[in-house]
Amino acid sequence: MNEEWRQRIVEAKAGFASRLASVEWKKYHLRRIDRRIESYCKNVASAPDRHCVWELAAVERFLVMYRRYGIDIEAVQRFFRFYEALYFPGPTGPTRYKLTPVQAFQFCSIYGFWQNGRRVVREAVLYVPRKFSKTTSSAAFAVWDLMFGEANAESYTGANSADQAQKCFDVIRTCVQHIDPGARRFTVNEQIIKSHWGGRTAKAQCLTANARTKDGLNVSTAIMDEFSQARDANLLNVLTTSMGVRPDPLTVIITTASDVFDGPFHDMLEGYKKVLLGDFEDNSLFVHLFEPDPGDDEGSEETWCKVHPHMGITVSLDFYRREWAAAQRKGAEAMLAFRTKLLNLYATSERRQWIGRRLAEQCVRSGLFVPNENMVAQIGVDFSKCNDFTAVTAAYYDQETGRFHLDTRYFFPEGALPGHPNEDLYRKWAEQGHLTLMHGSSIDYQVIIAYIESVGSLVPVIKIGYDANLATDFANTMRAIGWGDSLFAVPQAHGYFSAPVFSLEKGMIEGVITINDNPINLYCFDNSVLDENSVGDYKPIKKSENQKIDGVITMLMALRQYLYWER
Secondary structure (H helix, E strand, C coil): CCHHHHHHHHHHHHHHHHHHHCCCHHHCCHHHHCHHHHHHHHHHHHCHHHCCHHHHHHHHHHHHHHHHHCCCHHHHHHHHHHHHHCCECCECECECCCCCHHHHHHHHHHHCCEECCEECCCEEEEECCCCCCHHHHHHHHHHHHHHHCCCCCEEEEEECCHHHHHHHHHHHHHHHHHHCCCCCCEEECCCEEEECCCCCCCEEEECCCCHHHCCCCCCCEEEEECHHHCCCCHHHHHHHCCCCCCCCCEEEEEECCCCCCCCHHHHHHHHHHHHHHCCCCCCCEEEEECCCCCCCCCCCHHHHHHHCCCECCCECHHHHHHHHHHHHHHCHHHHHHHHHHHCCCCCCCCCCCCCCHHHHHHCEECCCCCCCCCEEEEEEEECCCCCCCEEEEEEEEECCCCCEEEEEEEEEEHHHCCCCCCHHHHHHHHHCCCCEEECCCCCCHHHHHHHHHHHHCCCCEEEEEECHHHCHHHHHHHHHCCCHHHEEECCCCHHHHHHHHHHHHHHHHHCCEEEECCHHHHHHHHCEEEEECCCCCEEEEECCCCCCCHHHHHHHHHHHHHHCCCC
């Protein structure tokens, strides 16, 4: 979280709190719908310090929707009665549950707003910590559709793993089996439930197969569980794009945070937050997000209560105390689990990394960077093979202030995208302007050279470091056009990288090094771990085969040249 965004969140919360404090609740008659809805809204409004900014935003947005559409009281109460009649799996066997105030607010927000006979909300996002019972309660969406939706309703549950998808579906099966213990109205098996009651052909199904095999669906309700773990949106896209003929489709995304920053949900979450802040208007969306506010103490019981809306109901404060103590005792992996699953924060393990995402984000320099007359540049180039991206870092050094700015650009051959393991991710980056696509199926050296020459037109370029193993043609071309004296073939041994490894980390911690605002930089830092050789030298390596760290390597190549620069 950069400082600009942090400040915006702080100011936004103050605005939400001020406006909610002046609400005349009698005007809304929420008690007529259900006392729990009024209780929840008034509780959030009266104690903003105990609730995160996104919870305040959701309540204000609920009131705005109320003024615009009104509330279909019968529709809401009908769903409440239905929910509280269901039998869910419980610690002592199948159990009925009363809706909590926060659940009443969520379900009212989804089922309460109607316009011209159609439900307004078509997508619901519940982003809450573990042990909220989100998987259990979300099963009600599918059971409702199975029983009271269109006669040919199709409800699907999916997740990043088969086991997770099955968990939600098992809750649906339990509910249906208690509704119809004699199996006269429904046929129930491990992965599908079919209705044969009153001419209905509705069904609910668990999806565990490859998304590409699911074309031809006619989805009315889609439930995606733990979507933050997903590496792509293929299954979600298959489900949502098949809803076109449904008059009241519903997509439900229920998830806790994770360490998968390059998955689709991380970017979607940023978009949801912008809707809550009013940057975009989308009344078809209901979002309920829970996470600490900027500056909250992660070890504070007040923070834990703010983050978990079912504290004292489905989870205890003692549980959080034990898990916090265990995370501190066990180290980085346990702390990662606490932060992602119980604080509901996107995070990565600092032990697995050398420069963590939080430090890298603090060093991002937003806005347009314009070199000044006191600057020089060293350049590092890491050429890929034909089927992946090439990184180029221009390391600008201000000789007057002693500060560095590392500007890294990324290039990829467009013809190599189809079928690439990271195709969806690379296409997204290209659409956002973070990755430059080149014509053809291999790296076009002329594009790289043109960029280097553009840097040279702004400031003196001292050296251009490159890996000689993959850049013979590049080096020959550069020599032919007059850059020969600037070229430097960079050894790829640990000993060459060890010094800049510590220089980069030290400079970022001390605030004398900034990096350009490109998510691929953060992706490369996420993927980097330090490897130590037999003599104690260090070099970053990638965690797994399909991940990339090229931007980090070029930053180090460029910095290394400053360490041996003879002025």
